[in-house]
Amino acid sequence: MTFQDHDKTIETIVDKDYEYGFQTKIESEKFPKGLNEDIIRKLSAKKKEPDYMLEFRLKAFEHWKKMKEPHWLLCEYPELDYQDAHYYAAPKSLSDKPKSLDEIDPELKHAFEKLGIPLIEQKQLAGVAVDAVFDSVSVATTYKEKLKQHGVIFCSISEAIVDYPDLIKKYLGSVVPYTDNFFAALNSAVFTDGSFVYVPKGVKSPMELSTYFRINEENTGQFERTLIICEEDAYVSYLEGCTAPKFDNNQLHAAVVELVVLDNAEIKYSTVQNWYPGDKETGKGGIYNFVTKRGKCLGKKSKISWTQIETGSAITWKYPSCLLIGDESIGEFYSVALTNHFQQADTGSKMIHIGKNTKSTIISKGISAGKSKNTYRGLVQANKSAKNARNYTQCDSMLIGDKCSANTVPYITIKNNKTKFEHEASTSKVGEEQLFYLMSRGISLDDALATIVSGFCQDVFDKLPDEFALEANQLLSLQLEHSVG
Amino acid sequence: MLEIKNLEAKLIDEDLEIIKGFNLTLEKGKVHAIMGPNGSGKSTLSKIIAGDENYEVTNGSVKLNNVNVLDYDATQRALEGIFLAFQYPVEIPGVNNAEFLRMAYNAKQKHHGKNESDPLEFNELLIEKVNQLNIPEEFLERELNYGFSGGEKKRNEILQLAVLNPSVAILDETDSGLDIDALKQVSEAVNKLKSENNTFLLITHYQRLLDYIEPDYVHIMIDGKIVQTGNKELAKELDMKGYDHLLSTKA
Amino acid sequence: MTITIDKLFELQQLTGPSEKDEDWLYYDINKLTSQNYKTNIESKEKQISYDFYIYFLNGKLINHKLPDNVTITHHKISPRKTKNNFIHLAIANSESYKIKFIENSNPIHLIYESTSETFTSHSIEIECSEHTSNEIQRHFISQNNACLTSYMNVILNKNSKITVCDFNENNQGKILDFVDGSLDENCNFFSINQTYLSHNSRFQNRIFINGENSNATLHGLAINERKQACYYNTHIYHDTENSESHQLFKSMVKEDAILEYNGKVTVCPKAQLTNSYQLNQNILLDEYANVYSRPQLFIDADDVRCTHGSTTGDINEHEVLYLMSRGLDRLSSRKIVLNGFIEEIFNKEEFQKHQKNIHSILNQIL
Numbered sequence A: 001m002t003f004q005d006h007d008k009t010i011e012t013i014v015d016k017d018y019e020y021g022f023q024t025k026i027e028s029e030k031f032p033k034g035l036n037e038d039i040i041r042k043l044s045a046k047k048k049e050p051d052y053m054l055e056f057r058l059k060a061f062e063h064w065k066k067m068k069e070p071h072w073l074l075c076e077y078p079e080l081d082y083q084d085a086h087y088y089a090a091p092k093s094l095s096d097k098p099k100s101l102d103e104i105d106p107e108l109k110h111a112f113e114k115l116g117i118p119l120i121e122q123k124q125l126a127g128v129a130v131d132a133v134f135d136s137v138s139v140a141t142t143y144k145e146k147l148k149q150h151g152v153i154f155c156s157i158s159e160a161i162v163d164y165p166d167l168i169k170k171y172l173g174s175v176v177p178y179t180d181n182f183f184a185a186l187n188s189a190v191f192t193d194g195s196f197v198y199v200p201k202g203v204k205s206p207m208e209l210s211t212y213f214r215i216n217e218e219n220t221g222q223f224e225r226t227l228i229i230c231e232e233d234a235y236v237s238y239l240e241g242c243t244a245p246k247f248d249n250n251q252l253h254a255a256v257v258e259l260v261v262l263d264n265a266e267i268k269y270s271t272v273q274n275w276y277p278g279d280k281e282t283g284k285g286g287i288y289n290f291v292t293k294r295g296k297c298l299g300k301k302s303k304i305s306w307t308q309i310e311t312g313s314a315i316t317w318k319y320p321s322c323l324l325i326g327d328e329s330i331g332e333f334y335s336v337a338l339t340n341h342f343q344q345a346d347t348g349s350k351m352i353h354i355g356k357n358t359k360s361t362i363i364s365k366g367i368s369a370g371k372s373k374n375t376y377r378g379l380v381q382a383n384k385s386a387k388n389a390r391n392y393t394q395c396d397s398m399l400i401g402d403k404c405s406a407n408t409v410p411y412i413t414i415k416n417n418k419t420k421f422e423h424e425a426s427t428s429k430v431g432e433e434q435l436f437y438l439m440s441r442g443i444s445l446d447d448a449l450a451t452i453v454s455g456f457c458q459d460v461f462d463k464l465p466d467e468f469a470l471e472a473n474q475l476l477s478l479q480l481e482h483s484v485g
Numbered sequence B: 001m002l003e004i005k006n007l008e009a010k011l012i013d014e015d016l017e018i019i020k021g022f023n024l025t026l027e028k029g030k031v032h033a034i035m036g037p038n039g040s041g042k043s044t045l046s047k048i049i050a051g052d053e054n055y056e057v058t059n060g061s062v063k064l065n066n067v068n069v070l071d072y073d074a075t076q077r078a079l080e081g082i083f084l085a086f087q088y089p090v091e092i093p094g095v096n097n098a099e100f101l102r103m104a105y106n107a108k109q110k111h112h113g114k115n116e117s118d119p120l121e122f123n124e125l126l127i128e129k130v131n132q133l134n135i136p137e138e139f140l141e142r143e144l145n146y147g148f149s150g151g152e153k154k155r156n157e158i159l160q161l162a163v164l165n166p167s168v169a170i171l172d173e174t175d176s177g178l179d180i181d182a183l184k185q186v187s188e189a190v191n192k193l194k195s196e197n198n199t200f201l202l203i204t205h206y207q208r209l210l211d212y213i214e215p216d217y218v219h220i221m222i223d224g225k226i227v228q229t230g231n232k233e234l235a236k237e238l239d240m241k242g243y244d245h246l247l248s249t250k251a
Numbered sequence C: 001m002t003i004t005i006d007k008l009f010e011l012q013q014l015t016g017p018s019e020k021d022e023d024w025l026y027y028d029i030n031k032l033t034s035q036n037y038k039t040n041i042e043s044k045e046k047q048i049s050y051d052f053y054i055y056f057l058n059g060k061l062i063n064h065k066l067p068d069n070v071t072i073t074h075h076k077i078s079p080r081k082t083k084n085n086f087i088h089l090a091i092a093n094s095e096s097y098k099i100k101f102i103e104n105s106n107p108i109h110l111i112y113e114s115t116s117e118t119f120t121s122h123s124i125e126i127e128c129s130e131h132t133s134n135e136i137q138r139h140f141i142s143q144n145n146a147c148l149t150s151y152m153n154v155i156l157n158k159n160s161k162i163t164v165c166d167f168n169e170n171n172q173g174k175i176l177d178f179v180d181g182s183l184d185e186n187c188n189f190f191s192i193n194q195t196y197l198s199h200n201s202r203f204q205n206r207i208f209i210n211g212e213n214s215n216a217t218l219h220g221l222a223i224n225e226r227k228q229a230c231y232y233n234t235h236i237y238h239d240t241e242n243s244e245s246h247q248l249f250k251s252m253v254k255e256d257a258i259l260e261y262n263g264k265v266t267v268c269p270k271a272q273l274t275n276s277y278q279l280n281q282n283i284l285l286d287e288y289a290n291v292y293s294r295p296q297l298f299i300d301a302d303d304v305r306c307t308h309g310s311t312t313g314d315i316n317e318h319e320v321l322y323l324m325s326r327g328l329d330r331l332s333s334r335k336i337v338l339n340g341f342i343e344e345i346f347n348k349e350e351f352q353k354h355q356k357n358i359h360s361i362l363n364q365i366l
Helices: A003-017 A037-046 A051-065 A106-115 A119-123 A144-149 A157-163 A165-171 A182-190 A432-439 A445-456 A466-480 B042-050 B074-080 B097-111 B119-132 B150-164 B180-193 B232-241 B244-250 C005-011 C029-034 C085-092 C317-325 C330-346 C359-365
Strands: A028-030 A089-091 A128-134 A137-141 A153-156 A195-199 A208-214 A225-230 A235-243 A250-253 A256-261 A266-273 A286-297 A303-310 A315-318 A321-324 A330-339 A344-347 A350-353 A359-369 A373-382 A390-400 A405-414 A420-429 B002-011 B017-026 B031-035 B055-064 B082-085 B168-172 B199-204 B217-222 B225-230 C002-004 C036-038 C053-057 C060-065 C070-074 C096-101 C108-114 C119-128 C133-142 C147-156 C161-169 C174-183 C188-196 C200-209 C215-224 C229-238 C244-253 C258-267 C275-284 C290-299 C305-313
Touching: A037 A051, A037 A182, A051 A165, A051 A182, A144 A153, A153 A157, A157 A165, A157 A195, A157 A225, A165 A225, A182 A256, A182 A286, A195 A208, A195 A235, A225 A235, A225 A266, A256 A266, A256 A303, A266 A286, A286 A303, A286 A330, A303 A344, A321 A330, A321 A359, A330 A344, A330 A373, A330 A466, A350 A359, A359 A373, A359 A405, A359 A445, A359 A466, A373 A390, A373 A420, A390 A405, A390 A445, A390 C290, A405 A420, A405 C305, A420 C290, A432 A445, A432 B074, A445 A466, A445 B097, B002 B042, B017 B031, B017 B042, B017 B055, B017 B225, B031 B232, B042 B055, B042 B074, B042 B082, B042 B168, B042 B199, B074 B082, B074 B097, B082 B150, B097 B119, B097 B150, B119 B150, B150 B180, B217 B232, B225 B232, C002 C005, C005 C029, C005 C085, C085 C119, C085 C147, C085 C174, C108 C119, C108 C147, C119 C161, C133 C147, C133 C174, C147 C161, C147 C188, C161 C174, C174 C188, C188 C200, C200 C215, C215 C229, C215 C258, C215 C330, C215 C359, C229 C244, C244 C258, C244 C290, C244 C330, C258 C275, C258 C305, C275 C290, C275 C330, C290 C305, C317 C330, C330 C359
Parallel strands: A128 A208, A195 A225, A208 A235, A225 A256, A235 A266, A250 A286, A256 A286, A266 A303, A286 A315, A286 A321, A303 A330, A315 A344, A321 A350, A330 A359, A344 A373, A350 A373, A359 A390, A373 A405, A390 A420, B031 B199, B031 B217, B082 B168, B168 B199, C053 C108, C096 C119, C108 C133, C119 C147, C133 C161, C147 C174, C161 C188, C174 C200, C188 C215, C200 C229, C215 C244, C229 C258, C244 C275, C258 C290, C275 C305
Antiparallel strands: A028 A089, A128 A137, A153 A195, A405 C290, A420 C305, B002 B017, B002 B055, B217 B225, C002 C036, C053 C060, C070 C096
16 A cells, blocks of 8 residues: 555545444454454454563453452442443455445434544645554555654554564553553453554654544444654654444444653644544533543653643543653643533543653643533642642533532642642633623624633643644534534 | 613612612713712613613613613613723633733624634724723733723723724723822723714713713712702802702602 | 550440541551550649649649639530540540630649550540630640640530640640630630640541531641651631631651641532632651641532632751841741741730740751
């Protein structure tokens, strides 16, 4: 396949993804439902993995079996039946053309029309390379060759497991070990695909890298695995987007993302999450987005910056975190989490200060509307060794309507005095006066609300790569439509 | 142009009438001033005209070019050409002033079937307006009213007025809280903006503003309705005698 | 004869909190409950110098003196719904009393004293009649290896006010104190806790604001060193419209001391127009102290104003330097800065007169 062919494949796949509420009719190959050692062996064989990977998976599976599904978050979900899902699903052939989508819900069609973009237009921008993950497999990766000329490896994790075993052995599970938590263990056992990025010493990635995740099959869990390594003085900006069709039952998305940065290196990781949030009227269906994202600032003056715009999913449960090990390393977390209707979100960050002179910043903006529940939960910790650690945390919540809730649950732990941690939080509602003011200038109610909310989130939007700031804004307006009045 | 007839209104959820049979017709190309003591309902009137849903109109009509606008929400009224310069403009953090202006401007353009303005083109228009009104350009880059001083907020209201070019402009106590220089600047701006095609309604407590913006009519509002109408001499008289004599004759 | 708290729980068919309980996250619960305490305890009378007082020694009411308009009776307390079995244990394991303020009275001092290696429980209900304003001062004395537990249920009827001042100074034993407050309309609940150089103390406050226009103000100041630990655990429930709460907790800690502030504010769906403020500020005086700060908000109503904050760090060296540059020595400069830091705790009229002179404490720890 040539470089251009890749682009085309992406276009055809992604084109269908526009109608993100709907399932693409594609003939797929699926493993039977259920989770056991055989399935894992079969999965590993299917992906032609070397033995080391199978071992890794089986160890994780053994551990997982001993663990209990956690339920401590401020959201409610029923116990999941892990035997009632497929752990592998992939399109039979990439050339398979999806059939017509005439049964599209007008609501979603409308949403799609208004969204009017995103992937194609942006992916046509020369500056962005894409890895598209469809159910369990990576379908295509663009600009691979061009990136390689610069020494940057950008491919699916499946390819990396075969082609770069040394890097995988060294780093996979080094930030999020399979013992970390229930869903990380599950992911380690059954992850199917994801992206791998390696930026060698001194290289600034010449373009933005991006992965687009798509769940298409019903009753399929998605377990992707992302690993990004930046060697000394390297830099990469990475972006992920996600959508899923509309099913009445809940689907589990349990991803693991690991980042490693060495001296003076930086990773900027942005997420625009728009999984199917469930039915607006009944709350039925939607994705359970239970994700473990963590970065290790290993090197001196290394930096990890997480930016997330969370508008989808029935439940979002994740805490993109930084282990600030290297002296003078920096961790940042900028988040907008918007919940509407019956959505629930329990999200925030963990900043663990270990090295000297480490700094972290957390800016979190939670917007709750409808009957939704939005919780910020974050840990900021300074160990004894973290002399002169600094943290600034700001959590603002906005409530729209009187049936939603907003919670703030910070954990601040300080074990040495040369530390300065500050936490500020406030809660407000969208002022009627503000709405009236904007409306009296000829702006419609929906636009006025979107303007106020987007102003509220401005600090975070500023951190997004330009191409996506616009999309994020539009996503917010769409989610909020008809929330007041 | 704007015809208010037998208007009666109260705060929603409360029984107390604030506007009690108010009649006024704003004429095209004219400047009207409403003066009155505190609590006479002047500001309430302006908010009702703009479409504030905290008030309930129990009787009467407000017609803009013979169309009753009371059924419209605030957005529709603005699109039809009503503009209120607020006494206390609210602060909206994070919203860029220039972008907000373009949004409002384009909403209006679209409503009238005209082309929407792109950022570059609009920027030119803005620069022209701020220069014309002697407003510092840095206003445009700030967040909407956020962190503005009282005087700056009032001037920002006038900038919006200039950009949106309404047919009915209501200035609610725009003079309050302004020092003499700011008052002059705001007045000059208003004088530049008034034309044969629009009408201005100045709501004020003091005669001071009317030294700079000459009204064609002066109306005195007491207890929710107009009690006297005259020309600018009436304002001067009022300034000397105060409202007390009117209140007592009424009683 | 000795007994453990675990055993006492068992006898009452209760279970103690677990390490996984978020409210006991940083508390060494196992060490507490497995320790052996004496069961046969003597008690004897003591001269008390306060005008009006109730004196408990090792869990028993020894003597008391109250004004005519304050009554004390035996009373079976039924606590607010709680998962905290220490409260049930305290009630089951003690003689319960009820104190009723019929009208305004002079301050009443409650003195809880527990001698070495004892486990003691206390339970008291305080009821304030309508239109009364009263004050209670609680003095905790917990000797070496003792564990003093107490439950106090405060009921404020319409238009009443109470100020509760806690003194916890130089104690060698453990203290576990649980206070519930229920507020009707137009009520004020003020409480201030001062903990200085005390071994291990945990103070829990749950305030239920059920009536409009009521206000709860909780302040706390802890100054500890060595392995001393102080745990503040608060939860304010705004259950109705138009109420206010203010929380301000400060600490200075050094040398392996532990300070936890675990504060919660819940605003129920119908509690519109709630105002709630929560602030926790800590100064670590050396590199060995530990602070756990958790100002939490749970909001289910949209028209509310809630802010919370937490700052933790070193003493402000800029301020110290400024004072030194004006000719003061380092020690006095630091004292001035620290005195300035705690000043805010006492700048409410209700609390002003209760400020202990911390001069000697500062001398000891600086």
